[in-house]
Amino acid sequence: MAGDETAAPVPQRNAEVDPFQLTSSVNDSILIRDLPEGATIKLRNGDSAEVTGNPRDGGWLFVKITESNDPAKVGTDDMVYCVDVVGAL
Amino acid sequence: MTSLINSPGSSLRGLVDLEAGLVSREIYVSEELYNRELEQVWARAWLYIGHESQVPNVGDFVVSRMGEEEVILCRDRKNELHVFLNTCRHRGMKVCRYDDGNTLVFTCPFHGWSYDTDGRLVGVPYYDVAWKDNLDKSQWGLPEVAKMCNYYGSIWATWDKGAPEFVDYLGPYAEGVRQCFQSSGGEDNGVEVFTPVNKWFIPCNWKFPGFSFDGDRAHGAMTHRSINVAAIGPQGDANGGSRSGIRTPFPQTPYEMSVPELGHGGHNSIYDQPGIAEYADTWMTEPGVDDYFRAQNEKKRAKYKDTYIVGETALIWPNVNIQPHRILIWHPAGVGRTESWRQYPIDREAPQFVKDAQRHYMMRYGGPCGLTESDDMENWNYASAASFGHIAQRYPYNFQMGVGKDFTLDTAPGMTLNNQVAEENQRSRLKRWIEFMEADSWDDIYPVKPTSEWSK
Numbered sequence: 001m002a003g004d005e006t007a008a009p010v011p012q013r014n015a016e017v018d019p020f021q022l023t024s025s026v027n028d029s030i031l032i033r034d035l036p037e038g039a040t041i042k043l044r045n046g047d048s049a050e051v052t053g054n055p056r057d058g059g060w061l062f063v064k065i066t067e068s069n070d071p072a073k074v075g076t077d078d079m080v081y082c083v084d085v086v087g088a089l
Numbered sequence: 090m091t092s093l094i095n096s097p098g099s100s101l102r103g104l105v106d107l108e109a110g111l112v113s114r115e116i117y118v119s120e121e122l123y124n125r126e127l128e129q130v131w132a133r134a135w136l137y138i139g140h141e142s143q144v145p146n147v148g149d150f151v152v153s154r155m156g157e158e159e160v161i162l163c164r165d166r167k168n169e170l171h172v173f174l175n176t177c178r179h180r181g182m183k184v185c186r187y188d189d190g191n192t193l194v195f196t197c198p199f200h201g202w203s204y205d206t207d208g209r210l211v212g213v214p215y216y217d218v219a220w221k222d223n224l225d226k227s228q229w230g231l232p233e234v235a236k237m238c239n240y241y242g243s244i245w246a247t248w249d250k251g252a253p254e255f256v257d258y259l260g261p262y263a264e265g266v267r268q269c270f271q272s273s274g275g276e277d278n279g280v281e282v283f284t285p286v287n288k289w290f291i292p293c294n295w296k297f298p299g300f301s302f303d304g305d306r307a308h309g310a311m312t313h314r315s316i317n318v319a320a321i322g323p324q325g326d327a328n329g330g331s332r333s334g335i336r337t338p339f340p341q342t343p344y345e346m347s348v349p350e351l352g353h354g355g356h357n358s359i360y361d362q363p364g365i366a367e368y369a370d371t372w373m374t375e376p377g378v379d380d381y382f383r384a385q386n387e388k389k390r391a392k393y394k395d396t397y398i399v400g401e402t403a404l405i406w407p408n409v410n411i412q413p414h415r416i417l418i419w420h421p422a423g424v425g426r427t428e429s430w431r432q433y434p435i436d437r438e439a440p441q442f443v444k445d446a447q448r449h450y451m452m453r454y455g456g457p458c459g460l461t462e463s464d465d466m467e468n469w470n471y472a473s474a475a476s477f478g479h480i481a482q483r484y485p486y487n488f489q490m491g492v493g494k495d496f497t498l499d500t501a502p503g504m505t506l507n508n509q510v511a512e513e514n515q516r517s518r519l520k521r522w523i524e525f526m527e528a529d530s531w532d533d534i535y536p537v538k539p540t541s542e543w544s545k
Contacts, residue, residue, distance in 0.1 A: 057196035060203050060212050081201065081214045 033058040040089040110489030114476040117294040123424035131156025137409040138244040142281035151189040165207040173231035241270040242278035251531035261503035272436040275389035280434035287431035289457040293473030303355040304514030339366035343509040352406030352521030354514035375446040
């Protein structure tokens, strides 16, 4: 209710750490589902990765990390969930 | 015979009197007994899952059933076969909603938990931010069967780690089941199955078909009389027609045979001489098919020229009938409901026109639209409905045919025999049913010898 000072405060979302912010978009699932092997994706944590397998379930991708602030991660295989993918090249 | 299940001091042996040949209808209509079967039978017995030709490539899967529950037969990245329960460990959703296909992972459509084809939980959404300190992924893979066996291409599994090895579960029928998965030329693991699987529901208890198939020779002359006249067999109306192929004359004596200690049994014969019968032309309506099967028959005759064949088809307890060209499975789907599945093996290397001929014949013979099975379904379905009645349950079924006439022969080690028209096999299955229903563990129901000992 506008002007109601007793209303509970609206929780503030922290876009830096909140992994849920993309789940409201249906488009991200479609993007994930159709990504071909060899595509390069950008992850929420800043890493880049190459798609090595796509189960086409709209949720998951098999990837190999190609760029990371953590050198130990480069070249490793991983699975990434749709909400952690922020873009594809 | 009145209801004994809920009577003080009652036992299942009061419902099934095999010496007198009297069986209460209650075992086919009781919800309580059905629910007890889920644990005592279906969570314990070796069950037929499918055929490896259904999953030839890495990542291939097919959904099957064990009792009431769906399982996934799949081939993992290392080419190993697995059988998993089709349910997510998080909230229970099916992780596979397709009948068959190829996949990298099984991802739950509910919250996204994802399982590798070897069953490991490999993907948990928000793992790093929400689960990491609580969830040990290594402990939350898909539930896998306790034992699985690839028996000459046929896949079997059990949920009970105390079960005997599958070949010992088969006992004297081990060789017969092996031969059912041979090509018509006698090559082991020489068949594939037609896909997709025939599946349909019938309104009867699973024990109606499960306990009578390959154990009820007396029904054929009456139940299938019209189909015999219709000449649906591959020879058409040659030799008067039939629903089946032409039987080759080969010195033999047919019996009802079973292994009461194991529950298996079938319409089997003792052959008076070793070897395989000479091929008799059968496919008069399908040009060229006899040429193929005749050549294959020569190969098999050469392989088995010194071997006495015993066994052949069999109902493998509790719910699958194995034949060279048909695999019949009856899954429980409620006390008065059964899901029938049919698979049809065919020589893997047969030319396509032979495969087509075999498939067409099987379609008109068996399955949901097959004329012969339509006959059977009418009996089972109406018998089941008529057995649910309050008054009807006062009257037991009669299983007295051949009681006390059983015998053994040295030429059929491990088998109990009876007249070719008898109900010996059905009584053997009922005996095994009681044993399973009353047993605390496999220790109570496997006092028999390993397969290698049966012939001694």
